[in-house]
Amino acid sequence: MMKPEQQLKTAMDRRLSGLKVTDRHIQQVMAKAQEKPKMKRNRVLIISFAAVALLGTAIAASLPATTAWFQQLYGQKKAETLQSGTLMPMHETRILGEVQYEWLETIHVGDTGQNEFITDSNMLYGTVKITPANGANLVLIPEDFRITDPAGYHIFMGEKAPESAPSYLDLAKEKDAKIVLAKAVPHGILIDGVLQQGWEIGYSYAFDHDGSLHYYFEIPMVKTMPEYTILMRINNWVITREGQWLREEPHNTWLKEDWIVTIKPPKQ
């Protein structure tokens, strides 16, 4: 008997053996990796991009931030699913060091009677907005980005930055500000009285052009409950202008906290 993994590995390596990494692939990566961020000003592009961004904001203005984000990612049908759920506006805030975390809302979509593996049945969604606290002079950067990436553009999701777009580093120099990487990701949820950590949780993030970050989350297999208790892990640390993360002694700036919040659906 051949184990399933052996069967699949053998079949894929045999049938897909024509798929090979070539020197061309390697050269493409090398060339791309060494591209320098473009800094030239191009006002027309900035304006047209800003117009598109504003248009998007206007369309989404009537939607809660969470619904607007998932609509942008997955389309109108997803937005309708979220709109059919229970919206729990919150505006709870927490300050960690010089960063403020504001939990804007949570949305629960109950049992839709469909297969949980591939649908939106029993899902919990939400958004945390991250801003500098009390006017702190910071440039916030989300994870996965380099300080030389264009600030405020989700380049990993195909958003194209104009050549003129300043990088996080440019902004920090311009404002004489610190660069701080900040995150807010749920790490657990209370189910039947037990805090389930390592529960299947998805998250993503986006920027506002005012420099704030939004972290969005989705937690599957959460049935309708009288209240929802979530462990939100918030943390932040400084990145130097050389790109070094200050997360170790003797220059450790890493702050982290488990923020536990209980959310109750509004009374009908």
Added chain:
Amino acid sequence: MARRVPDERPPDQVVGELMRTHGDRILRLCFVYLHDLHLAEDALQETFLKAWRGYHTFRGDADPLTWLSRIAINVCKDLHKSAWHRHVNLALSLDSLPEPSTPAIETDDTLIKSVMALPRKLREVVLLVYYTGLEKEEAAKALGISLPTVYRRLNKAQDILKQELEGWHDET
């Protein structure tokens, strides 16, 4: 776990070597996930770019293939969000590939197409655990899901594959 001594070579040298060693497997993983050769090549490029950028954060606690698979599956998930490639004819998709350099047998196509047809959440677990050989705990971390969820999805995938594939589990 003991940490490996950080590789002091320049990143281009290290990433080039990683591409030569693990690139084929990452490219095949991306193809089966995304059903499209061009998208798979994009995902390959993005995976190694991220590896390049994040090399300073790779401390050597994990096997490089584990680390790269983890990046690749998340790159594929991002690419998969584009709607236009969701309805691909799997047979045509396989036919678009370069000729195998190792002779394939008929059941290979059947098995690969069945895996490609699995729901995305099941497919990604199957690929990480069965194809790239990640431990189930590593797959859970890579996907940001719990270990029981990995087991549950693997069982579900097994059930589907057993129904569709005569001889799944049997030596062929």
